[in-house]
Amino acid sequence: MKKGVMRPGxxxxxxxxxxxxxxxxxxxxxxxxxxxxxxGRVYLKAWTExxxxxxVLREADEPGMDFMGFKCLSEEVVDQLRGELAAFGxxxxxxxxxxxxDCGRRVRFIAPTGHSFEIYATKKQTxxxxxxxxxxxxxxxxxxxxxxxxxxxxxxxxxxxDETLNLFRDVLGFDLAEQVMAPDGxxxxxxxxxxxxxxxxxxxxxxxxGKFHHASFFLETWQDVLKxxxxxxxxxxxxxxxxxxxxxTHGQTIYFFDPSGNRNEVFAGGDYHYPDHEPVTWDAEExxxxxxxxxxxxxxxxxxxLT
Amino acid sequence: MGESYQITEQCSGQRFPCKAGQSxxxxxxxxxLECVPVGCRGGGCGLCKVTVREGDxxxxxxxxxxxPPEALAQGEVLACRIxxxxxxxxxCRPRQSAAGHAxxxxxxxxxx
Ligand code: FES
Ligand SMILES: [Fe+2]
Numbered sequence: 001m002k003k004g005v006m007r008p009g010x011x012x013x014x015x016x017x018x019x020x021x022x023x024x025x026x027x028x029x030x031x032x033x034x035x036x037x038x039x040g041r042v043y044l045k046a047w048t049e050x051x052x053x054x055x056v057l058r059e060a061d062e063p064g065m066d067f068m069g070f071k072c073l074s075e076e077v078v079d080q081l082r083g084e085l086a087a088f089g090x091x092x093x094x095x096x097x098x099x100x101x102d103c104g105r106r107v108r109f110i111a112p113t114g115h116s117f118e119i120y121a122t123k124k125q126t127x128x129x130x131x132x133x134x135x136x137x138x139x140x141x142x143x144x145x146x147x148x149x150x151x152x153x154x155x156x157x158x159x160x161x162d163e164t165l166n167l168f169r170d171v172l173g174f175d176l177a178e179q180v181m182a183p184d185g186x187x188x189x190x191x192x193x194x195x196x197x198x199x200x201x202x203x204x205x206x207x208x209x210g211k212f213h214h215a216s217f218f219l220e221t222w223q224d225v226l227k228x229x230x231x232x233x234x235x236x237x238x239x240x241x242x243x244x245x246x247x248x249t250h251g252q253t254i255y256f257f258d259p260s261g262n263r264n265e266v267f268a269g270g271d272y273h274y275p276d277h278e279p280v281t282w283d284a285e286e287x288x289x290x291x292x293x294x295x296x297x298x299x300x301x302x303x304x305x306l307t
Numbered sequence: 308m309g310e311s312y313q314i315t316e317q318c319s320g321q322r323f324p325c326k327a328g329q330s331x332x333x334x335x336x337x338x339x340l341e342c343v344p345v346g347c348r349g350g351g352c353g354l355c356k357v358t359v360r361e362g363d364x365x366x367x368x369x370x371x372x373x374x375p376p377e378a379l380a381q382g383e384v385l386a387c388r389i390x391x392x393x394x395x396x397x398x399c400r401p402r403q404s405a406a407g408h409a410x411x412x413x414x415x416x417x418x419x
Binding site: 304 | 347370
């Protein structure tokens, strides 16, 4: 049942070298730089997003994800969910307004997988970049690189998937859209949605908590995915795999790495989910096909290369 | 253009050339060799960890968890982020667990 959480709103990613990272996320992915703060963090967004930013880069000596934030309908929802998160047993931190520039207060909590998440309701809206919302044109001129249209989801690795599903489903109102089940009945992957997208957040079982697999950005078409691959070769950027299709969600995809070794995905298409849909189930024996539908085998990097 | 150095990986005995300014891992990949595992190629994941036994090199930025200062001082580095200044002898110890546990639930074979 929906609880007032709307969508993935932002992700803060640690990078080893800010200049290289900004070049990657701006010039190659096609995000737009929106701001910087006195900590040196850089704020970016994809052009269709109405809020001011969705990707925050922070320079650090270890790459990975600091946190992912979900935007809620109202401050009342945030208050309500804060209470429910505490009752669930989550460690909670109240992050004051403007800790992220032009963002309201956030309620941060640690999921049983070890990842930090946040809910918030207020962020400055600057509108879609380069097009208004009154008789708007189809797309803005002057976009760079892959012209990513939105920050879409993250895939994260960590333990305690069952408790994490309970948290996201029962407290935050996500649905289980897709899952991978081991022969012993253990769920080893779960794709959760709070919208009609095939996933807004996904988890794969992994002993080490808090690991980051990828942040994903949406493109319109398969042709755009192919051109993204062209750009990766033109810029000699590290490709993981693709272009190919996922079995899970059936999205058309390519995986690659930012200059600090954080994995990115751009993808197009994919399935949809409504709350009355049964979850889609893949058997773990078919994990290769579930992840890479054409190769029907995992590359070892998929399971081991994390930040 | 520029100098080229000889890289020798001790465990496999494989040798390959590496241009000045080129990362050791990239030079290995260009020769189609696999004596060092390839991950992110960005100093972030730690998969390409090697020990340099002999020779001089420069380091790019590496994740501190995979290449802490103490380890760097011992020549334990990430091959995707070292650039040779002389011929190098490196050693890449075969990893124990990674492949096994990666494939714990994976029996699907490529069918083509
Ligand atoms: S390949 Fe990831 S650290 Fe070198
Ligand atoms: Fe993804």
